[in-house]
Amino acid sequence: MTALAIDVHDLRKSFGQRLVIDGLTLQVPEGEICGFLGGNGSGKTTTIRMLCGLLRPDGGGGTCLGMDLLNDAPRIRLQIGYMTQRFSFYGDLTVAENLEFMARLYQIRDRRRAIAEVLERIGLADRADQLAQELSGGWKQRMALAACVLHRPRLLLLDEPTAGVDAKARREFWDMIHEMAADGMTVLVSTHYMDEAERCQRVVYLSGGRLVVQGTSDDVVRAAHLVTFEAAGDGIEQAVRRLRHLPGVETAAVFGRTLRIAGMDRAALRAAIDSLGEDTLHWQEVEPRLDDVFIHMLRDTEA
Amino acid sequence: MNRFSLARLFAMLIKESLQMRRDRATVGLTVMLPMVQLFLFGYAINANPRHLPTGLLTAEHSTYERSLAAALQNTGYFDIRPMATEDEAEQALARGDVMFVLNIPPDFSRRVDRGEVPQVLMGADATDPTAIANATAAVVALNATVLNRDLPADMRVQPQQAPFQIVLHGRYNPEQITALNIVPGLIGLILTVSTLVMTTLAITRERESGTMENLLATPVRPVEVMLGKIIPYVGLAYVQIALILLVSVTVFAVPVRGSVPLLLLALGVFIACNLAMGFAFSTMAATQMQAQQLSQFGLLPSIMLSGFMFPFMGMPAWARFIGEAVPLTHALRICRGVLLKGNGLAQIWPDLWPMAVFALVVGAIAVSMYRETLD
Numbered sequence: 001m002t003a004l005a006i007d008v009h010d011l012r013k014s015f016g017q018r019l020v021i022d023g024l025t026l027q028v029p030e031g032e033i034c035g036f037l038g039g040n041g042s043g044k045t046t047t048i049r050m051l052c053g054l055l056r057p058d059g060g061g062g063t064c065l066g067m068d069l070l071n072d073a074p075r076i077r078l079q080i081g082y083m084t085q086r087f088s089f090y091g092d093l094t095v096a097e098n099l100e101f102m103a104r105l106y107q108i109r110d111r112r113r114a115i116a117e118v119l120e121r122i123g124l125a126d127r128a129d130q131l132a133q134e135l136s137g138g139w140k141q142r143m144a145l146a147a148c149v150l151h152r153p154r155l156l157l158l159d160e161p162t163a164g165v166d167a168k169a170r171r172e173f174w175d176m177i178h179e180m181a182a183d184g185m186t187v188l189v190s191t192h193y194m195d196e197a198e199r200c201q202r203v204v205y206l207s208g209g210r211l212v213v214q215g216t217s218d219d220v221v222r223a224a225h226l227v228t229f230e231a232a233g234d235g236i237e238q239a240v241r242r243l244r245h246l247p248g249v250e251t252a253a254v255f256g257r258t259l260r261i262a263g264m265d266r267a268a269l270r271a272a273i274d275s276l277g278e279d280t281l282h283w284q285e286v287e288p289r290l291d292d293v294f295i296h297m298l299r300d301t302e303a
Numbered sequence: 304m305n306r307f308s309l310a311r312l313f314a315m316l317i318k319e320s321l322q323m324r325r326d327r328a329t330v331g332l333t334v335m336l337p338m339v340q341l342f343l344f345g346y347a348i349n350a351n352p353r354h355l356p357t358g359l360l361t362a363e364h365s366t367y368e369r370s371l372a373a374a375l376q377n378t379g380y381f382d383i384r385p386m387a388t389e390d391e392a393e394q395a396l397a398r399g400d401v402m403f404v405l406n407i408p409p410d411f412s413r414r415v416d417r418g419e420v421p422q423v424l425m426g427a428d429a430t431d432p433t434a435i436a437n438a439t440a441a442v443v444a445l446n447a448t449v450l451n452r453d454l455p456a457d458m459r460v461q462p463q464q465a466p467f468q469i470v471l472h473g474r475y476n477p478e479q480i481t482a483l484n485i486v487p488g489l490i491g492l493i494l495t496v497s498t499l500v501m502t503t504l505a506i507t508r509e510r511e512s513g514t515m516e517n518l519l520a521t522p523v524r525p526v527e528v529m530l531g532k533i534i535p536y537v538g539l540a541y542v543q544i545a546l547i548l549l550v551s552v553t554v555f556a557v558p559v560r561g562s563v564p565l566l567l568l569a570l571g572v573f574i575a576c577n578l579a580m581g582f583a584f585s586t587m588a589a590t591q592m593q594a595q596q597l598s599q600f601g602l603l604p605s606i607m608l609s610g611f612m613f614p615f616m617g618m619p620a621w622a623r624f625i626g627e628a629v630p631l632t633h634a635l636r637i638c639r640g641v642l643l644k645g646n647g648l649a650q651i652w653p654d655l656w657p658m659a660v661f662a663l664v665v666g667a668i669a670v671s672m673y674r675e676t677l678d
Contacts, residue, residue, distance in 0.1 A: 052520050053520075054516065054519055054520055074522060077520060077521060077522050078522050080520075082517075082520040084513065084516050084517055084520075086513045086516075087513070088512070088513040088514045088515075088516050088517035089514065089517065090318065090322060090514060091512075092321075092322050092325040092326065093318065093321055093322065093325070097318075097321055100317070101314055101317065101318045102521070104310060104311065104313060104314030104317065105311050105314045105315075105521045105522060105523050106521065106522065107308065107310050107311065107522075131325075
């Protein structure tokens with residue numbers, strides 16, 4: 001069995017009266033890319049901050065890279081890279097200067113080579129002398145990633161790294177993450193994008209500060225026991241509005257030219273479809289997708 | 304194994320100086336501000352004003368009166384302007400056209416000749432007591448002997464008979480040029496403003512822009528962050544000191560009677576006080592706005608209670624007590640002492656050690672307040 005990069009149990013954290021993390025237990029094996037999912041305010045950022053020692057858990061504990069979360073925070077920091085949700089480098093420094101600063105903080109021996117390498121790998125080489133504040137969103141994220149992996153951390157914590165970044169930049173960003181994981185780096189990445197979740201070897205779904213489900217995306221889909229029907233044809237716009245209010249239909253949404261409904265009860269869904277009484281739509285049962293499952297879970301936890 | 308590291312401190316230093324270089328406007332201001340303050344305070348503030356306009360009301364034009372007016376004029380404090388009526392003089396005083404009105408009674412010479420000791424009324428605009436304090440003192444010193452030359456020999460006031468005599472002897476600054484008092488004091492004040500405010504903003508800026516979260520996740524230690532942020536400002540502060548001293552000596556003719564290296568050393572301790580205080584404030588403040596207000600909070604007692612604005616000895620005991628805890632109080636004494644009196648280490652020591660204690664205590668508080676987590 002491979003060693004665990006993250007092994008924490010019963011983590012608890014509250015801000016004032018508000019319990020944000022409520023007994024979270026999480027294990028991530030080394031070298032894996034773990035997608036961290038959950039609605040807004042589900043505790044993703046708080047968990048990541050506790051893992052890198054920025055917040056002290058109120059209860060629970062565990063290890064990060066084999067080091068104690070509560071007592072070894074300074075040592076853990078040397079071996080993790082943390083990319084904050086908000087761009088948090090110095091806009092008034094150039095890309096190279098920001099990297100140089102980080103390299104010095106981590107006391108990297110051959111600074112110049114390390115910086116040149118990371119600039120090359122992340123494709124920032126020709127922007128090295130640009131002020132960070134002048135970079136566009138996608139390039140800022142790249143720079144932040146470069147700064148986080150400069151010291152070759154064993155664990156990379158990414159907090160919604162691709163929020164507000166275009167599709168091409170997102171894909172390239174993920175290609176880089178995969179490359180790094182191939183080199184043995186463990187990656188914990190929070191995201192709201194399903195296509196990104198599907199690129200993770202493991203997804204962890206968080207809700208209300210608790211871990212709701214974890215596993216490969218197939219595992220998660222299977223474990224949900226969700227039933228999905230899809231229809232194509234004329235009148236899907238009218239149908240979706242009626243379907244939404246019928247019993248057993250948890251979600252009904254139009255995707256381009258198809259209409260998808262999902263629920264737990266197959267019979268109830270069929271009854272709902274029959275009650276429409278329209279023959280312009282062609283229905284068929286399909287495999288649920290990850291986003292169907294997550295919307296279903298979000299509904300569950302909100303209820 | 305993760306103790307203080309010079310390399311990381313060096314990293315902070317490089318980063319801070321780069322940011323300082325990019326932020327030309329702020330650096331420019333910190334250089335220009337002391338100049339503006341220096342010229343404003345040096346020239347504008349004068350606690351010993353001269354040539355105060357003085358109205359003269361008189362019915363006759365005897366020798367005595369002319370001597371009195373001439374003597375007043377000769378003190379340098381008064382510019383005599385004849386007034387026609389009491390009403391005109393009253394109006395002029397009310398408007399502020401004159402600061403004083405000298406009212407000589409109609410039968411002045413006759414009563415002097417009779418030895419009746421007539422009264423001469425000196426009306427003064429006392430709305431600014433400091434402004435007229437020295438002028439009135441000059442009048443008091445004057446009246447005993449002013450008429451001696453004109454009086455018959457038997458009526459002359461003999462020096463030994465004079466009931467009292469006020470001897471004004473302004474040591475170190477015999478001409479009582481206010482600039483000599485204000486300018487050395489300004490060194491301390493300007494340093495307080497620049498270093499305190501700048502460092503107060505330094506940490507909060509990191510927190511507000513989100514870069515603090517990043518910094519906290521790196522191995523950098525609080526002391527490294529603190530020193531890294533402070534040292535560049537120390538450099539800037541010494542540039543300010545050099546500029547102020549240069550202008551003080553060349554433009555305001557402030558004498559340098561003591562040792563400049565000693566002054567620079569003492570001011571270094573003073574700068575440390577302000578930086579520590581600024582750093583402590585910035586760990587308390589959540590936003591730059593709050594930090595600004597906190598630094599005002601530190602600035603106000605410095606200006607009001609240090610003896611910069613009001614003479615320290617004139618303050619009530621409780622205010623002096625607070626004043627002693629303000630670093631600027633000691634810095635002012637050291638600046639004035641070294642520059643004007645030529646004081647050495649032995650004389651400034653009583654003011655040097657309290658600043659050192661202040662810097663250490665507040666610095667320790669600041670470091671302990673620096674949170675390594677976001678809690």
